[in-house]
Amino acid sequence: MKSAEGRGRTLDEAVDAALIELKESRRNVDIKVISEGSEETIVEVTVIDQAAGSAEAAAPANGKAEIARGLVEGLLKHMGVRAQVTVRPGTEPITLDISGRDLGALIGWRGETLRALQSVTNVMVGRHLEEGERIIVDVERYRQRREHTVREIAMRAARQVKMTGDAITLDAMQPFERRAIHLALEGDPDVTSGSIGEEPERRVVVGPRKPAAE
Protein backbone atom coordinates (compact mmCIF):
# COMPACT_ATOMS: atom_id res chain seq x y z
CA MET A 1 0.00 0.00 0.00
CA LYS A 2 1.33 3.45 -0.91
CA SER A 3 1.99 5.82 1.93
CA ALA A 4 3.75 9.13 2.49
CA GLU A 5 4.83 11.24 5.41
CA GLY A 6 3.51 14.78 5.54
CA ARG A 7 4.77 17.70 7.59
CA GLY A 8 3.18 21.04 8.22
CA ARG A 9 2.44 23.67 10.82
CA THR A 10 -1.08 22.32 11.24
CA LEU A 11 -2.69 18.91 10.82
CA ASP A 12 -4.42 20.05 7.63
CA GLU A 13 -1.17 21.33 6.14
CA ALA A 14 0.65 18.10 6.98
CA VAL A 15 -2.13 15.98 5.45
CA ASP A 16 -2.25 18.18 2.34
CA ALA A 17 1.53 17.86 1.89
CA ALA A 18 1.28 14.07 1.95
CA LEU A 19 -1.77 14.08 -0.34
CA ILE A 20 0.11 16.17 -2.91
CA GLU A 21 2.98 13.72 -2.83
CA LEU A 22 0.59 10.77 -3.22
CA LYS A 23 -1.63 12.58 -5.76
CA GLU A 24 -4.68 11.36 -3.86
CA SER A 25 -7.81 12.88 -2.33
CA ARG A 26 -8.73 12.70 1.35
CA ARG A 27 -11.53 10.20 0.84
CA ASN A 28 -9.08 7.60 -0.46
CA VAL A 29 -6.60 7.67 2.38
CA ASP A 30 -6.13 6.71 5.98
CA ILE A 31 -4.43 9.30 8.18
CA LYS A 32 -2.27 8.54 11.20
CA VAL A 33 -0.87 11.36 13.30
CA ILE A 34 2.75 10.59 14.20
CA SER A 35 3.39 13.71 16.23
CA GLU A 36 1.60 16.95 16.81
CA GLY A 37 3.32 19.95 18.33
CA SER A 38 2.94 23.70 18.39
CA GLU A 39 5.64 24.08 15.71
CA GLU A 40 5.11 21.10 13.47
CA THR A 41 2.71 18.23 12.87
CA ILE A 42 3.80 14.99 11.21
CA VAL A 43 1.33 12.53 9.71
CA GLU A 44 1.54 9.27 7.84
CA VAL A 45 -0.99 9.07 5.04
CA THR A 46 -1.74 5.67 3.53
CA VAL A 47 -3.76 5.11 0.38
CA ILE A 48 -6.70 2.78 0.86
CA ASP A 49 -6.33 0.08 -1.73
CA GLN A 50 -9.13 1.02 -4.13
CA ALA A 51 -8.19 -1.68 -6.60
CA ALA A 52 -8.41 -4.31 -3.91
CA GLY A 53 -12.13 -4.85 -4.42
CA SER A 54 -11.66 -6.06 -7.97
CA ALA A 55 -8.41 -7.88 -7.28
CA GLU A 56 -10.01 -9.62 -4.35
CA ALA A 57 -12.14 -11.84 -6.56
CA ALA A 58 -9.00 -13.63 -7.61
CA ALA A 59 -7.71 -13.90 -4.07
CA PRO A 60 -8.22 -17.12 -2.14
CA ALA A 61 -11.66 -16.98 -0.65
CA ASN A 62 -12.20 -17.00 3.08
CA GLY A 63 -15.01 -19.53 3.55
CA LYS A 64 -17.10 -17.51 5.96
CA ALA A 65 -16.59 -14.30 4.01
CA GLU A 66 -17.66 -16.02 0.80
CA ILE A 67 -20.79 -17.41 2.45
CA ALA A 68 -21.66 -13.93 3.71
CA ARG A 69 -20.93 -12.37 0.33
CA GLY A 70 -23.18 -14.89 -1.44
CA LEU A 71 -26.02 -14.35 1.03
CA VAL A 72 -25.89 -10.57 0.77
CA GLU A 73 -25.70 -10.77 -3.01
CA GLY A 74 -28.82 -12.98 -3.00
CA LEU A 75 -30.61 -10.67 -0.58
CA LEU A 76 -29.90 -7.63 -2.74
CA LYS A 77 -31.12 -9.50 -5.81
CA HIS A 78 -34.41 -10.27 -4.05
CA MET A 79 -34.65 -6.60 -3.12
CA GLY A 80 -34.21 -5.68 -6.77
CA VAL A 81 -30.97 -3.83 -6.09
CA ARG A 82 -28.30 -4.12 -8.76
CA ALA A 83 -25.01 -4.01 -6.93
CA GLN A 84 -21.70 -5.77 -6.65
CA VAL A 85 -20.69 -7.35 -3.35
CA THR A 86 -17.01 -7.93 -2.62
CA VAL A 87 -15.04 -8.97 0.43
CA ARG A 88 -12.62 -6.26 1.56
CA PRO A 89 -9.27 -7.99 1.71
CA GLY A 90 -7.13 -8.11 4.80
CA THR A 91 -9.73 -6.73 7.16
CA GLU A 92 -10.61 -8.01 10.57
CA PRO A 93 -13.56 -8.33 11.16
CA ILE A 94 -14.76 -9.54 7.75
CA THR A 95 -16.03 -6.55 5.79
CA LEU A 96 -18.34 -6.70 2.79
CA ASP A 97 -18.31 -3.81 0.34
CA ILE A 98 -21.43 -3.15 -1.68
CA SER A 99 -20.91 -0.97 -4.72
CA GLY A 100 -23.08 0.13 -7.59
CA ARG A 101 -25.09 3.06 -8.81
CA ASP A 102 -27.65 5.01 -6.80
CA LEU A 103 -27.22 3.06 -3.59
CA GLY A 104 -28.28 5.94 -1.35
CA ALA A 105 -31.43 4.03 -0.42
CA LEU A 106 -29.27 1.21 0.91
CA ILE A 107 -27.54 3.64 3.25
CA GLY A 108 -30.71 5.38 4.42
CA TRP A 109 -31.19 8.17 6.94
CA ARG A 110 -27.97 8.50 8.98
CA GLY A 111 -26.95 5.04 7.78
CA GLU A 112 -30.03 3.40 9.32
CA THR A 113 -30.78 1.09 6.39
CA LEU A 114 -27.14 0.10 6.12
CA ARG A 115 -27.11 -0.76 9.81
CA ALA A 116 -30.29 -2.83 9.39
CA LEU A 117 -28.71 -4.64 6.45
CA GLN A 118 -25.70 -5.43 8.60
CA SER A 119 -27.91 -6.84 11.35
CA VAL A 120 -29.79 -9.05 8.88
CA THR A 121 -26.48 -10.21 7.40
CA ASN A 122 -25.11 -11.17 10.79
CA VAL A 123 -28.27 -13.06 11.65
CA MET A 124 -28.13 -14.93 8.31
CA VAL A 125 -24.45 -15.80 8.63
CA GLY A 126 -24.54 -16.21 12.41
CA ARG A 127 -24.25 -19.99 12.54
CA HIS A 128 -21.04 -19.88 10.50
CA LEU A 129 -19.39 -17.37 12.83
CA GLU A 130 -17.48 -17.86 16.06
CA GLU A 131 -18.92 -16.34 19.21
CA GLY A 132 -18.36 -12.59 19.13
CA GLU A 133 -17.33 -12.64 15.48
CA ARG A 134 -19.17 -10.18 13.26
CA ILE A 135 -19.57 -9.18 9.65
CA ILE A 136 -19.32 -5.49 8.78
CA VAL A 137 -21.33 -4.29 5.80
CA ASP A 138 -20.36 -1.10 3.99
CA VAL A 139 -22.10 0.59 1.07
CA GLU A 140 -19.94 2.71 -1.24
CA ARG A 141 -17.45 2.96 1.64
CA TYR A 142 -19.97 5.12 3.55
CA ARG A 143 -18.95 3.66 6.89
CA GLN A 144 -15.26 4.02 6.14
CA ARG A 145 -15.73 7.63 5.05
CA ARG A 146 -17.69 8.37 8.24
CA GLU A 147 -14.90 6.86 10.30
CA HIS A 148 -12.36 9.04 8.53
CA THR A 149 -14.52 12.11 9.02
CA VAL A 150 -15.03 11.54 12.73
CA ARG A 151 -11.31 10.86 13.17
CA GLU A 152 -10.60 14.24 11.62
CA ILE A 153 -13.20 15.81 13.91
CA ALA A 154 -11.46 14.11 16.84
CA MET A 155 -8.07 15.49 15.82
CA ARG A 156 -9.47 19.01 15.47
CA ALA A 157 -11.17 18.74 18.85
CA ALA A 158 -7.94 17.48 20.42
CA ARG A 159 -6.00 20.45 19.02
CA GLN A 160 -8.58 22.87 20.37
CA VAL A 161 -8.56 21.19 23.79
CA LYS A 162 -4.77 21.47 23.90
CA MET A 163 -4.95 25.17 23.03
CA THR A 164 -7.75 26.16 25.40
CA GLY A 165 -7.61 23.52 28.11
CA ASP A 166 -11.40 23.26 27.96
CA ALA A 167 -13.33 20.07 27.24
CA ILE A 168 -15.37 19.84 24.04
CA THR A 169 -18.61 17.91 23.60
CA LEU A 170 -19.11 16.59 20.07
CA ASP A 171 -22.38 15.89 18.28
CA ALA A 172 -24.32 12.70 19.01
CA MET A 173 -22.76 9.80 17.17
CA GLN A 174 -23.30 6.13 16.51
CA PRO A 175 -21.28 3.55 18.49
CA PHE A 176 -18.87 2.77 15.63
CA GLU A 177 -18.18 6.49 15.22
CA ARG A 178 -17.56 6.98 18.94
CA ARG A 179 -15.30 3.97 18.91
CA ALA A 180 -13.30 5.48 16.02
CA ILE A 181 -12.82 8.65 18.07
CA HIS A 182 -11.75 6.81 21.22
CA LEU A 183 -9.25 4.79 19.18
CA ALA A 184 -7.95 7.90 17.40
CA LEU A 185 -7.27 9.68 20.68
CA GLU A 186 -6.21 6.84 22.95
CA GLY A 187 -2.53 7.33 22.18
CA ASP A 188 -2.59 11.08 22.75
CA PRO A 189 -0.84 11.88 26.02
CA ASP A 190 -2.53 15.28 26.38
CA VAL A 191 -6.20 14.55 25.81
CA THR A 192 -8.70 11.96 26.87
CA SER A 193 -12.11 10.98 25.51
CA GLY A 194 -15.25 9.73 27.21
CA SER A 195 -18.96 9.67 26.44
CA ILE A 196 -22.00 11.18 28.05
CA GLY A 197 -25.75 10.89 27.56
CA GLU A 198 -28.00 8.08 26.50
CA GLU A 199 -28.46 6.42 23.13
CA PRO A 200 -29.22 7.64 20.56
CA GLU A 201 -28.02 11.03 21.87
CA ARG A 202 -24.78 9.77 23.32
CA ARG A 203 -21.88 12.18 22.70
CA VAL A 204 -18.14 12.02 22.96
CA VAL A 205 -16.43 14.52 25.24
CA VAL A 206 -12.80 15.33 24.50
CA GLY A 207 -10.99 16.89 27.42
CA PRO A 208 -7.50 17.52 28.76
CA ARG A 209 -5.86 14.48 30.29
CA LYS A 210 -5.29 15.00 33.98
CA PRO A 211 -1.84 14.12 35.26
CA ALA A 212 -1.77 10.79 37.05
CA ALA A 213 -1.91 11.12 40.83
CA GLU A 214 1.43 10.47 42.40
Next chain:
Amino acid sequence: MPGRAAERIRKAIALVNSVADDAGDEDITPTEIAEAIRDCLEMSEVDQVANVRKYLGEALDAVSDGMPADFVAMTLYAALGALREGGSLV
Protein backbone atom coordinates in the same frame (compact mmCIF):
# COMPACT_ATOMS: atom_id res chain seq x y z
CA MET B 1 -48.26 12.06 19.02
CA PRO B 2 -47.26 10.83 15.54
CA GLY B 3 -43.74 9.56 15.15
CA ARG B 4 -43.12 9.09 18.86
CA ALA B 5 -43.36 5.33 18.58
CA ALA B 6 -40.73 5.40 15.84
CA GLU B 7 -38.56 7.58 18.02
CA ARG B 8 -38.80 5.09 20.88
CA ILE B 9 -38.12 2.13 18.61
CA ARG B 10 -35.05 3.96 17.30
CA LYS B 11 -33.89 4.45 20.87
CA ALA B 12 -34.25 0.73 21.55
CA ILE B 13 -32.37 -0.02 18.31
CA ALA B 14 -29.59 2.37 19.29
CA LEU B 15 -29.19 0.56 22.61
CA VAL B 16 -29.02 -2.82 20.90
CA ASN B 17 -26.59 -1.52 18.28
CA SER B 18 -24.34 -0.11 20.94
CA VAL B 19 -24.10 -3.62 22.39
CA ALA B 20 -23.43 -5.12 18.95
CA ASP B 21 -20.95 -2.47 17.82
CA ASP B 22 -19.31 -2.10 21.22
CA ALA B 23 -18.09 1.47 21.28
CA GLY B 24 -16.41 0.53 24.53
CA ASP B 25 -17.75 3.53 26.40
CA GLU B 26 -20.89 2.23 28.03
CA ASP B 27 -22.34 -0.84 29.59
CA ILE B 28 -25.84 -1.69 28.39
CA THR B 29 -27.68 -4.46 30.19
CA PRO B 30 -30.45 -6.65 28.72
CA THR B 31 -32.74 -5.13 31.34
CA GLU B 32 -32.22 -1.66 29.85
CA ILE B 33 -32.96 -2.95 26.36
CA ALA B 34 -36.07 -4.75 27.60
CA GLU B 35 -37.22 -1.56 29.31
CA ALA B 36 -36.77 0.42 26.10
CA ILE B 37 -38.85 -2.13 24.19
CA ARG B 38 -41.56 -2.10 26.88
CA ASP B 39 -41.65 1.70 26.54
CA CYS B 40 -42.46 1.17 22.86
CA LEU B 41 -45.17 -1.37 23.65
CA GLU B 42 -46.87 1.10 25.98
CA MET B 43 -47.57 3.48 23.10
CA SER B 44 -51.02 3.34 21.53
CA GLU B 45 -49.51 4.02 18.10
CA VAL B 46 -48.13 0.50 17.91
CA ASP B 47 -51.68 -0.86 17.71
CA GLN B 48 -52.63 1.39 14.82
CA VAL B 49 -50.38 -0.40 12.36
CA ALA B 50 -50.41 -4.13 11.69
CA ASN B 51 -47.54 -6.25 13.01
CA VAL B 52 -45.75 -3.53 14.96
CA ARG B 53 -46.81 -4.92 18.34
CA LYS B 54 -46.07 -8.44 17.13
CA TYR B 55 -42.48 -7.55 16.14
CA LEU B 56 -41.87 -5.62 19.34
CA GLY B 57 -43.14 -8.61 21.34
CA GLU B 58 -40.77 -10.88 19.42
CA ALA B 59 -37.90 -8.52 20.11
CA LEU B 60 -38.72 -8.54 23.83
CA ASP B 61 -38.84 -12.34 23.80
CA ALA B 62 -35.49 -12.40 22.00
CA VAL B 63 -33.93 -10.25 24.72
CA SER B 64 -35.37 -12.51 27.42
CA ASP B 65 -34.08 -15.59 25.60
CA GLY B 66 -30.58 -14.11 25.35
CA MET B 67 -30.62 -14.05 21.55
CA PRO B 68 -27.76 -12.21 19.81
CA ALA B 69 -27.99 -8.43 19.63
CA ASP B 70 -28.22 -8.54 15.84
CA PHE B 71 -31.32 -10.73 16.03
CA VAL B 72 -32.99 -8.29 18.42
CA ALA B 73 -31.96 -5.37 16.21
CA MET B 74 -33.33 -7.08 13.10
CA THR B 75 -36.71 -7.63 14.79
CA LEU B 76 -36.82 -4.01 15.95
CA TYR B 77 -35.99 -2.84 12.43
CA ALA B 78 -38.93 -4.96 11.25
CA ALA B 79 -41.18 -3.10 13.70
CA LEU B 80 -39.82 0.25 12.50
CA GLY B 81 -40.32 -0.78 8.88
CA ALA B 82 -43.90 -1.88 9.57
CA LEU B 83 -44.61 1.44 11.24
CA ARG B 84 -43.19 3.29 8.26
CA GLU B 85 -45.16 1.19 5.76
CA GLY B 86 -48.27 1.69 7.87
CA GLY B 87 -48.02 5.39 7.13
CA SER B 88 -47.22 6.57 10.62
CA LEU B 89 -44.85 9.52 10.54
CA VAL B 90 -41.35 8.20 11.09
